[in-house]
Amino acid sequence: MDIPRYWRLKDQRYRLQGKKCLDCGNLSFPPRLVCPKCKSRNYEKYFFIGKGTVYSHTTIYQAPDRFDHIAPYSVGLIDLEEGVRITAQFTDVPAEELKIGMKVEMVIRQIYEDGPKGPILYGYKFRPVISV
Amino acid sequence: MSAVMKPLRNIGIIGYGAYIPVYRLPATEISELWRDGQDNLFLPVKQKSVPGKDEDTITMSIEAAQNALKRAQIDATKIRAIWIGSESHPYAVKPSGTVVAQVLGIVPDILSADMEFACKAGTEAMQAASAFVGSGMGDYALAIGMDTAQGRPGDALEYTAAAGGAAYIIGPAEESLAILEGSYSFVTDTPDFFRRAYQHYPEHGNRFTGDPAYFKHITGSVTKLLEGLNLEPSDFAAAVFHQPNSKFPQKIAKQLGFTSEQIKHGLLAPYIGNTYAGASPLGLTDVLDYSKPGDRVLIASFGSGAGSDAFSFIVTDKIKDAVKRAPLTQDYIGRSIKIDYSRYARWRKKINR
Ligand SMILES: [Zn+2]
Numbered sequence: 239m240d241i242p243r244y245w246r247l248k249d250q251r252y253r254l255q256g257k258k259c260l261d262c263g264n265l266s267f268p269p270r271l272v273c274p275k276c277k278s279r280n281y282e283k284y285f286f287i288g289k290g291t292v293y294s295h296t297t298i299y300q301a302p303d304r305f306d307h308i309a310p311y312s313v314g315l316i317d318l319e320e321g322v323r324i325t326a327q328f329t330d331v332p333a334e335e336l337k338i339g340m341k342v343e344m345v346i347r348q349i350y351e352d353g354p355k356g357p358i359l360y361g362y363k364f365r366p367v368i369s370v
Numbered sequence: 371m372s373a374v375m376k377p378l379r380n381i382g383i384i385g386y387g388a389y390i391p392v393y394r395l396p397a398t399e400i401s402e403l404w405r406d407g408q409d410n411l412f413l414p415v416k417q418k419s420v421p422g423k424d425e426d427t428i429t430m431s432i433e434a435a436q437n438a439l440k441r442a443q444i445d446a447t448k449i450r451a452i453w454i455g456s457e458s459h460p461y462a463v464k465p466s467g468t469v470v471a472q473v474l475g476i477v478p479d480i481l482s483a484d485m486e487f488a489c490k491a492g493t494e495a496m497q498a499a500s501a502f503v504g505s506g507m508g509d510y511a512l513a514i515g516m517d518t519a520q521g522r523p524g525d526a527l528e529y530t531a532a533a534g535g536a537a538y539i540i541g542p543a544e545e546s547l548a549i550l551e552g553s554y555s556f557v558t559d560t561p562d563f564f565r566r567a568y569q570h571y572p573e574h575g576n577r578f579t580g581d582p583a584y585f586k587h588i589t590g591s592v593t594k595l596l597e598g599l600n601l602e603p604s605d606f607a608a609a610v611f612h613q614p615n616s617k618f619p620q621k622i623a624k625q626l627g628f629t630s631e632q633i634k635h636g637l638l639a640p641y642i643g644n645t646y647a648g649a650s651p652l653g654l655t656d657v658l659d660y661s662k663p664g665d666r667v668l669i670a671s672f673g674s675g676a677g678s679d680a681f682s683f684i685v686t687d688k689i690k691d692a693v694k695r696a697p698l699t700q701d702y703i704g705r706s707i708k709i710d711y712s713r714y715a716r717w718r719k720k721i722n723r
Contacts, residue, residue, distance in 0.1 A: 248472060249472075252472055252473040253473065253475060285475075306723070307423065308423045308424060329422060329424055330392050330422060330707075332707070345429070345432075345433060346429050346432045346433075346473050347422070347424035347425060347429050348424040348425070348426060348429060349424070358426075358428075358460055358461070360428065360429065360469060360473075363424065368697055368701065368705065369437075369440075369696070369697055370440075370694065370695065370696060370697055
């Protein structure tokens with residue numbers, strides 16, 4: 239694992255920290271240096287609420303090594319309430335129950351362990367909504 | 371005798387939150403595999419909660435704390451301490467609390483440490499948080515009891531070693547949904563259950579875990595708390611005791627003079643097993659979900675090694691709005707995906723590819 243990178247990106251992974259353009263209001267995740275809409279470099283941090291709907295999904299059976307211990311698992315595209323589409327893993331939902339348009343919410347889970355001695359990477363995943 | 375513990379400044383619970391993973395392993399699965407179902411009529415719990423493949427004490431603490439924050443409705447950055455009590459911290463060295471604090475956005479102006487005292491580590495964190503806020507060192511502190519407990523395959527503890535817990539935000543009495551009346555901690559050196567460094571599974575003293583450990587220490591903390599506060603069991607609307615199985619909490623309640631009506635809420639072990647450091651704090655969340663203003667509630671933990679912390683709280687009218695702001699403990703108990711022993715064995719890393 240690239241520990242400096244993990245450390246640098248922790249607020250993105252833990253809190254869906256993106257950017258809000260101060261000139262046109264455009265929201266981006268992951269955060270971009272230049273606003274894709276108006277090319278402005280004026281922005282502030284924006285923390286996405288972490289609720290959205292499933293735009294598409296698929297289930298991975300042959301996983302890369304670091305995800306082998308959780309396979310099979312589902313990944314997909316999620317339309318956040320704020321209107322930004324992101325990629326994430328799903329959790330706590332059997333593949334056959336995952337549906338396009340399903341309301342989902344962010345939770346923090348282990349993404350992978352870097353072997354038995356390395357650090358544990360935590361980050362967002364999405365599950366069917368249970369919170370009030 | 372020693373006096374009841376009470377901080378100089380009046381404090382209480384301003385937010386609480388539960389978390390229980392969605393997966394359940396029926397006790398019959400374990401019984402069938404190891405004993406051909408021979409003990410099917412005497413199972414210590416019906417089923418137990420099992421953490422998902424991507425869950426641990428850190429991720430579970432995060433969700434419980436988020437629920438506590440929803441109920442507390444404070445500026446989270448005013449929380450100045452976070453203590454997580456667990457016997458299953460994901461790292462041997464590296465605090466769980468810093469990850470949880472970073473996710474909650476309450477770094478860097480905060481104190482953090484992980485606590486360990488077998489099943490009493492969660493209430494130990496509540497004691498520390500009460501002292502911290504009660505002394506005026508900070509206005510708010512976050513105390514969490516959370517575990518993903520492991521039992522050796524085939525061992526009696528495998529039926530019950532479960533996952534879950536609760537988070538409490540302790541703050542000034544004026545803002546509390548339940549005000550602390552007093553607490554009492556009772557500890558002796560008792561080798562009833564332990565796990566040496568680098569060992570994956572704990573050892574336990576079988577029958578030694580009952581009378582000299584669980585019953586003696588809870589009796590000690592509760593009796594002295596009630597004497598010190600000049601209260602009788604009948605003064606309480608509800609009581610929660612540590613629950614390593616279904617039987618012990620019912621037996622200790624009866625011995626101490628509490629009725630089955632007083633322990634009907636918060637007795638969760640039959641449905642989710644023993645959540646160790648999470649068990650009595652989680653039971654209290656269920657009691658609070660059903661409580662009314664003016665209710666007096668008792669919580670008594672037990673941790674092997676051994677000790678017990680007992681607390682008396684009086685619920686305020688702030689409970690009414692607070693309850694609705696986060697999922698109820700019964701919502702977590704109600705959601706359930708049953709798994710079989712083979713999935714359990716793989717997920718809990720009892721077998722590896
Ligand atoms: Zn822009």
